[in-house]
Amino acid sequence: MVFIRTLLNTYQDEILAEWQRQLVAEGATRSGRITEAELANQCQAFIDAFAAAVSSGSTDINSPAFGGVRDFLSDTARHRAVQGYTPSETAGFVFSLKKPLFDRLSSIAAEDPSTDVWALTHLLDQLGLLTMEVFQRSREEVILRQQQEISELSTPVVQLWKGVLALPLIGTLDSVRTQVVMESLLQNIVDHEAEFAIIDITGVPTVDTLTAQYLLKTVSAARLMGAECIISGIRPQIAQTIVHLGVELDVISKATLAEAFAMALQRTGRAVTRVGKPAG
Amino acid sequence: MDRIPILRMGDCLLVTIQVDMHDRLAMQLEEDLSERIVASGAKGVLIDISSLEIIDSFIGRMLDNIASVARVLDAETVVVGMRPAVAMTLVELGLSLNRVSTSLNVEKGMALIRTRLLNSGDVDADDGGD
Numbered sequence: 084m085v086f087i088r089t090l091l092n093t094y095q096d097e098i099l100a101e102w103q104r105q106l107v108a109e110g111a112t113r114s115g116r117i118t119e120a121e122l123a124n125q126c127q128a129f130i131d132a133f134a135a136a137v138s139s140g141s142t143d144i145n146s147p148a149f150g151g152v153r154d155f156l157s158d159t160a161r162h163r164a165v166q167g168y169t170p171s172e173t174a175g176f177v178f179s180l181k182k183p184l185f186d187r188l189s190s191i192a193a194e195d196p197s198t199d200v201w202a203l204t205h206l207l208d209q210l211g212l213l214t215m216e217v218f219q220r221s222r223e224e225v226i227l228r229q230q231q232e233i234s235e236l237s238t239p240v241v242q243l244w245k246g247v248l249a250l251p252l253i254g255t256l257d258s259v260r261t262q263v264v265m266e267s268l269l270q271n272i273v274d275h276e277a278e279f280a281i282i283d284i285t286g287v288p289t290v291d292t293l294t295a296q297y298l299l300k301t302v303s304a305a306r307l308m309g310a311e312c313i314i315s316g317i318r319p320q321i322a323q324t325i326v327h328l329g330v331e332l333d334v335i336s337k338a339t340l341a342e343a344f345a346m347a348l349q350r351t352g353r354a355v356t357r358v359g360k361p362a363g
Numbered sequence: 364m365d366r367i368p369i370l371r372m373g374d375c376l377l378v379t380i381q382v383d384m385h386d387r388l389a390m391q392l393e394e395d396l397s398e399r400i401v402a403s404g405a406k407g408v409l410i411d412i413s414s415l416e417i418i419d420s421f422i423g424r425m426l427d428n429i430a431s432v433a434r435v436l437d438a439e440t441v442v443v444g445m446r447p448a449v450a451m452t453l454v455e456l457g458l459s460l461n462r463v464s465t466s467l468n469v470e471k472g473m474a475l476i477r478t479r480l481l482n483s484g485d486v487d488a489d490d491g492g493d
Contacts (some may be wrong), residue, residue, distance in 0.1 A: 269447030276467050303459045304450035309443060309466035 285316030413444025
């Protein structure tokens, strides 16, 4: 890969300048997330690392010689994923280097017949792919973290009265979330010695067979521990869906949370009564 | 071979399982318990499993069996203090123990048996059985 080394040594400044021009022309700085000076620094850093790696004679991007390049690209990609760059913008960083490189390469190739253009293309493609892989992985990490946060935030178990718990469910129930919901409800039943747990599904937009099954499992588990579950807030559409799906919801259900609460109080020997005329 | 002690409290039998259940122990318990129910004429059986961390399908089915045997012998079975993890495992195994009554702790379990007996008019609560 002598020719790449020659290429970089001879034309480094010109390649760098042209690369930057091209990046700016492609709109790399348009979003305002990066200034031209910062972009110039990144380009310089990449060219330096790339030149160092190539001078070792290796063209395998997984070799130790390319460690610096890999680290730099990983950092940049991760950074860009967090900042909200699009995939094309991220990949374009490496791929836009192709034009300035190949422009100069033709002049070298004319003198040196052994020039392997394919090797250089392959090398740059590999680097571009590496960038995308890291970018993708970082995005997935962000999504995963958000998922965890949402599932932790959205499963509060509240005590309505001594021995009566309520679990207001909001949003779609998937298997992971239902697991968290189930565990926290059962643990709270133990902690509060609650005889009744009201699962309010007013905020659940759709119930499919899987969700219904999870609900039933939670109810059964609570029953095994000695607590009774009441499901409240089933919407008309959901009721129809459940019946059409043929799911046997063999649990106590009430239309509203208030009615479920009243029932739980009544079962524990309590009642809500008015003690006087309302004020005003 | 060790056995699980069965205590008598009035007209109830109290079984507190403190050790890990294995199959032989569970079968022995079923046998002992049915003999004690007949011998003492107990009307209620309370099984406290609050210290059990693992229940497999066999033990789960055994609990169901014990309850059925007790019912035949005219005694009400209440399983108390099941841990959340155990409850979830049993549900996943498809064992919902429909024939067994459950309660959160021994105190509530006792109260449950007492109310059931009062309602059925079998014994009066003050008598303390016998």
